[in-house]
Amino acid sequence: MGCYFQGPIPSSFSNLTYLTSLNLVESNLNGSIPSSLSNLQHLTHLDLSGNRLKGSIPSSFSNLHHLTYLDLSSNRLGGQIPNVFDRLTNLQTLFLQNCGIQGPISSSFSNLTYLTSLNLMRNQLNGSIPSSLLNLHHLTHLDLSWNEISGQIPNVFDRLTNLQTLSLSGCSLLSLESETSVNYTFSNLEELELLSNNIIGYSKFSGNFPKLEYLDLSNNKLAGKSKYVNSQV
Incomplete structure (x- = not known):
């Protein structure tokens, strides 16, 4: 896939006001994302991934009220996650992995109540996992791996009852050296990736994962017996 264009995204696209889907994946595009794309207010699907876009x-993307799919991954955007997502309340899929974005995970994601897939892996995001993500009750796939996130998984994280895949690898998230044990119940979780964190001992991290098919806890500081109740691992 990819058309091997060169140069910026043409401003003439802004005239395609009835366009519903725009796919420019891996097209060697550079420059910034033009604000004129916000004229495409019938757009439901926008994929600009795998280019060299900056900025x-x-x-103005907050005007794309009908957008359900947005993929800006593998570009060179940088900066913090903007608050444009406050009004993109119909989004179901959001891919922002490997974009060089920094700062905390935006609280504006809490408005994306129809979101089913959120991928923010391989950025420079920091801070803790915001409790606002608990508003995303339709979420089935969440990937926050390989960021600079610290702290612990929120104790009520398992309220995301539809979650099927969860990846929090490479974040130094779980520093469970205290006497506090953490127990989660993920009723629909099928894949759990927690490699290269700072999990200290099985006894401090346990849970009920009845549908779990894939579990990766490699490169941690594990010892003792696990407590994965009713799981398949």
Whole structure:
């Protein structure tokens, strides 16, 4: 896939006001994401992944109210996650992995109540996992891996009852050296990746994962017996 274009995204696209889907994946595009794309207010699907786009996500993107799929992954955007997502309330899929974005995970994601897939892996995100993510009750796939996130998984994280895949690898998330044990119940979780964190001992991290098919806890500081109740691992 990819058309091997060169140069910026043409401003003439802004005239395609009835366009519903725009796919420019791996097309060797550079420059910034033009704010004129916000004229495409019938757009439901936008994929600009795998290019060399720089700069921030235009604030005018908040006008794309019908957008259900947005993929800006593998570009060179940088900066923090903007608050444009406050109004993109129909989004179901959001891919922002490997974009060079920094700062905390945006609280504006809490408005994306129809979101089913969120991928923010391989950025420079920091801070803790915000409790606002608990509003995403339809979420089935969440990947926050290989960021600079610290702290612990929120104790009520398992309220995301539809979650099927969860990857938090490479974040130094779990520093469970205290006497506090953590127990989670993920009723639909099928894949759990927690490699290269700082999990100290099985006895401090346990849970009920009845549908779990894949579990990766490699490169941690594990010892003792695990307590994965009713799991298949």
